[in-house]
Amino acid sequence: MSAPRPxxxxxxTDGGMDAFADLNNAVPVAPFGLTFGSVSYRMHDLTREQLYQELQTNPAHPTSSQPTLQDWSEALREVGTAGAAQVLALTISQGLSGSINAAQQVLGLYPALDVTLHDSRTLSAAQAFQVHAAATAAARGESLETALAWVRAVAEETELYFTIETLDYLRRGGRIGRVQATLGGLLNLKPVITVEDGIYTTVARGRSYRGGLEALATQVTRRYGEGTPLRLGLLYGSVPADADELLAMIEQRHPVVWAGKAGVNPVLNVHTGPRACGVAAAPGAWPWER
Known part of the structure; x- marks a missing residue:
């Protein structure tokens, strides 16, 4: 057996990703920021439990911010110090954040690094799937070109869907996208939201929060066809059991070949609101395992 290639x-990547312990997601992250009034945090400095406490007690509505030039600089410095000459930087959708623009601005500070920027055109668990593809290619000694091919294949077949208890946080944060228009005045309905053309849009709706979960599971089946084996990156907000309930709904219609669960990170959770549930779904094995 030949030795693995270095x-x-x-x-x-950036703070748009929600990492999964079972995926190759342990890469340097340029974090997002979160501000309550005059107090600012880096996303990893605030736990999800602390966030929910702040949302309940702090009169100031939080605002989020893209990674700063320093944040991206530190992420690139980390890989440069480790000896990398080529870097693949995957970012949250440009339609949802200016993170990729901040990354572009710092490239001149690292002339020794050959950095390729890739807009994931998504976020959260779907971004984690793309990072997993890139990091797996790196760990196997594959070329950057192969990694990009794997990332694009994963992006093409992966869908991200989530539902939320209230639209208030998306509206206040200015991330309402096409959701407001598609729901019209029926704001008591619970939307099933995806990312289309880089921004949020509604693809289904339920008449209650549980109805939103059921509509989400139905949307997964509508996309992939009943009985199709699936990989699932499940997401939860303030109620971890929501992810278990969603998984059970999907398992009634699909064999699940892999499932992981992750809490939505505090910065993304600010936009969804505390109670949210979602999934990144893709069919069968990873493209490089077929």
Whole structure:
């Protein structure tokens, strides 16, 4: 058996990703920021439990901010110090954040690094799937070109859907996208939201929060066809059991070949509101395992 090839490139990402312990998501992250009034945090400095406490007690509505130039600089410095010459940087959708623009601005500070920027055109668990593809290629000694092919294949077949208890947080944060228009005045309905053309849009709706979960599970089946084996990256907000309930609904219609669960990170949770549930779904095995 031949020895594994050393990595030819390194992978970095930003705070748009919700990492999964079972995926290759342990890469340097340029974090987002979160501000309550005059107090600011880096996303990893605030736990989800602390966030929910702040949302209940702090009169100031939180605002989020894209990674700063320093945040991206530190992420690139970390991989440069580790000896990488090529870097693949995957970012949250440009339609939802200016993170990729901040990354572009710092590239001149690292002339020794050959950095390729890739807009994931999504976020959260779907971004984690793309990072997993890139990091897996790196760990196997594959080329950057192969990694990008794997990332694009994963992006093409992966859908991200989520539902939320209230639209207030998306509206206040200015991330309402096409959701407001598609729901019209029926704001008591619970939307099933996806990312289309880089921004949020509604694809289904339920008449209650549980109805939203059921509509979400139905949307997964509508996309992939009943009986199709699936990989699932499940997401939860303030109620972890929501992810278990959603998984059970999907398992009634699909064999699940892999499922992981992750809490929505505090910065993304600010936009969804505390109670939210979602899933990144994709069919069968990973593209490189077929």
């Amino acid at each position: 990595p030819q490139f390194a992978v970095v």
